[in-house]
Amino acid sequence: MTAGPAFSAAATIEVTDVSKWFGQKVAVSDLSCSFGPGLTGLLGPNGAGKTTLLRMLCGLLRPSDGSVRVLGVDPRRDPSVYRRLALVPEEDAVYGILTARQFVRFAADLTGVARDRVAEAIEAVDLASAADRPIAGFSKGMRQRAKVAAALVTRPEVLILDEPLNGTDPVQRAHLIAVFRRLAAEGRTVIVSSHVLSEVERMADRVLAVVDGRLAAAGDVPSIRRAMADIPYRVRIDVGGTRAVAAALLAEDVVGSVAVDGGRIHVETTDLVRLGRVVPRIAETAGARLTGFEPEDESLESVFRYLVHRR
């Protein structure tokens, strides 16, 4: 099974029927996909199994079932692959006692690459001005950039980044995204995980969406967007005269379902904007005072739940 949007034509990473469970908890379930040159976004809510999958790709975790091959080898059996593969882990853990320059040099020494690349890697993440300060005093965003520099110094063919934009400010984020896109344009395999759809949308050519340890959707960004276009939103409405308003709402074609909970109404709709126009009108007609109108679940979790149920 190597055709379809979950698979890359020139795969550098192949994931075949991979599952991972920790005791009774299934973190990744029977997942098959592949990654090739270019930037792939791994999208999913927190706890979806993204980090577990990425850690299996790197060989930090052994799949309970199935196989992972990176650049033709099993990373758990052949550490030489780490000359060509680098991970930027999600954890905030770094060597606080080291300066950013020492940290990147440490990565260079461990990988056996020339130290003259250190300055270049630090420059690439725009950290030169803070390079000689201990990492312990860095902000989260600066730590992220230091970790990215430590990965870049090895010039990996495959670069895996687990939530690399966490904690970065908008300027840093834009800069890092440009770096990732440049690496992808050079023909490297770049995988970036995120739980923020807009982030992935800005940088990835291709997206794999993971929910509950399963592949929920795959393809280019427009196709993922299309898949999500008819997702129902849940909206909470705080209004007086609840029952009259709820009854009136039921008659509107923009409303999918209505539930009354005390003084609140919960509505499902696929057109949030239209609903926003309809509700005040109905409240006014019913003589009810509208005090709240709030989407309950605009989060990615609802999007992913929808994608999973749709499979």
Place this chain on the structure above:
Amino acid sequence: MTAFLAVARVTLRQLLGGKRLLAFGLLALLPSVVMFLTTRTASDRAVVERFHDAPLVIIFLIVLPVVSLILGASSLGDERRDGTLSFLILRPVPRWLIAAAKLGAAWVATTVIVGPAAALASGVVGLRAGDWSLMGPAVLAASLSALAYISVFLLLGYFTSRAVLLGLVYVFIWENGITFAAASLANVSLFRIGLSAYAGLVPESQSQLGEALGSVTPGAGGAAAKAIVIAVVAVAAAASLLRRRDLL
């Protein structure tokens, strides 16, 4: 070699940084302070005998195991728990080399603390009795026991976050208790590795140290071999753990 030195250098900085070094320094001074205070009016012979009594016991049964425990358990275990171990694992470096660098650095760090402790305490013998010959054997013996302790505690630290607690139980129940009560178990006691080396290098100490040594035969060569074997086994075991175990 570059990778080995890089890991060892960073580990040394981790282990010897901050307030920890100050606390260890104070602990390391304890044997020499005891030695200094208890030999002010002693004869030359009594000074040497005194050194083989309290100060040597403090070095081998308190300073050495406590320092080895904290540094050994931290060297690999802290990296695992802090999440920095992936920076080492995801490199084209053999796992045994990582384990050996960690062990080597922890051993050097321990020796940097315990070595001067032994040197200072034996230095009091030199100052009071003019006998400086105990200094070399004391430092070497402490270093050998440190290697054995570090090897065991490195593995313990990798396995559990309660390594210090378990290690203290091991040191004070097993090393300081059971192996004294059952002389036949003395051969599997880590502090006696160093003590037997010392007794082998300083034969006149054997009558005083005989009871502590139990069934262990004095001799520096045997002690060194034992410590090296323990270290090699620990490196092999740690390398296997780094290869096989999931890194969450």
